[in-house]
Amino acid sequence: MPHVERGMVVGLFGGSFNPPHEGHVLVAEIALRRLQLDQLWWMVTPGNPLKDHRHLAPLEERLRLSEALTPDPRIKVTAFEKTIGQSYTAKTLEFVKARNPGIRFVWIMGADNLQGFHRWQNWQKIARTFPIAVIDRPGSTLAYLSSRMAKTFDRARVDEDDAGALAFRKAPAWTFIHGPRSPLSSSALRQRLELEKCADHK
Ligand SMILES: Nc1ncnc2c1ncn2[C@@H]1O[C@H](COP(=O)(O)OP(=O)(O)OP(=O)(O)O)[C@@H](O)[C@H]1O
Numbered sequence: 001m002p003h004v005e006r007g008m009v010v011g012l013f014g015g016s017f018n019p020p021h022e023g024h025v026l027v028a029e030i031a032l033r034r035l036q037l038d039q040l041w042w043m044v045t046p047g048n049p050l051k052d053h054r055h056l057a058p059l060e061e062r063l064r065l066s067e068a069l070t071p072d073p074r075i076k077v078t079a080f081e082k083t084i085g086q087s088y089t090a091k092t093l094e095f096v097k098a099r100n101p102g103i104r105f106v107w108i109m110g111a112d113n114l115q116g117f118h119r120w121q122n123w124q125k126i127a128r129t130f131p132i133a134v135i136d137r138p139g140s141t142l143a144y145l146s147s148r149m150a151k152t153f154d155r156a157r158v159d160e161d162d163a164g165a166l167a168f169r170k171a172p173a174w175t176f177i178h179g180p181r182s183p184l185s186s187s188a189l190r191q192r193l194e195l196e197k198c199a200d201h202k
């Protein structure tokens with residue numbers, strides 16, 4: 001787990017990063033700036049519990065590519081979930097919180113994940129324990145209108161103009177951050193790579 005100093009504000013950005021891309025970097029940059037983070041932990045998951053792992057690249061490769069994409073020293077690329085044997089976010093966050101007293105954490109995710117957040121293990125516990133920042137993504141901008149998470153925690157929504165203080169709010173507290181958006185996705189990149197491979201073999 002990355003080293004932190006007491007009093008820091010740390011964003012936790014979990015993902016498959018299969019492969020990582022500039023859309024992820026944009027999310028990290030927006031989160032660092034708008035949430036006024038001291039650090040952002042780019043947490044490469046051993047495997048999203050809800051995704052098929054057949055096309056998941058090895059963790060070492062996803063780590064290496066993530067590191068190459070993120071020169072900002074405030075971004076700490078880590079795969080500590082593998083070390084602690086965890087892929088459920090609720091469990092990981094419980095562990096992180098217990099190990100780091102005096103640190104303020106914010107969970108960060110793209111707007112597409114807001115739509116399915118109610119299928120995550122102990123999702124309500126996550127939302128009642130950690131402030132959450134949802135970053136806009138093409139195709140999911142209106143997700144907050146329909147998602148179960150947004151409806152359940154409607155009254156805990158914080159105006160994005162106050163995102164800089166989100167880490168200091170008592171959970172449940174969440175915000176939806178609009179701003180520059182990237183249409184990139186790992187699945188599109190994987191598809192393109194497959195097509196290129198097929199073309200090479202012709
Ligand atoms: N272009 C993007 N804009 C905003 N958020 C994004 C973008 N791409 C990924 N994210 C967010 O980054 C986190 C990690 O995403 P992930 O590694 O699954 O990438 P992905 O591009 O969504 O992958 P896939 O296409 O395989 O589902 C998630 O919270 C996801 O919502």
Ligand SMILES: O=C(O)c1ccc[n+]([C@@H]2O[C@H](COP(=O)([O-])O)[C@@H](O)[C@H]2O)c1
Pocket residue numbers: 013014015016017043045047048049050051087088089090113119120121
């Ligand atoms: O804990 C869960 O049930 C859970 C279900 C789906 C996704 N997650 C986490 O959400 C993060 C984003 O996942 P992904 O695959 O969209 O990049 C990553 O850290 C996953 O481990 C967690």
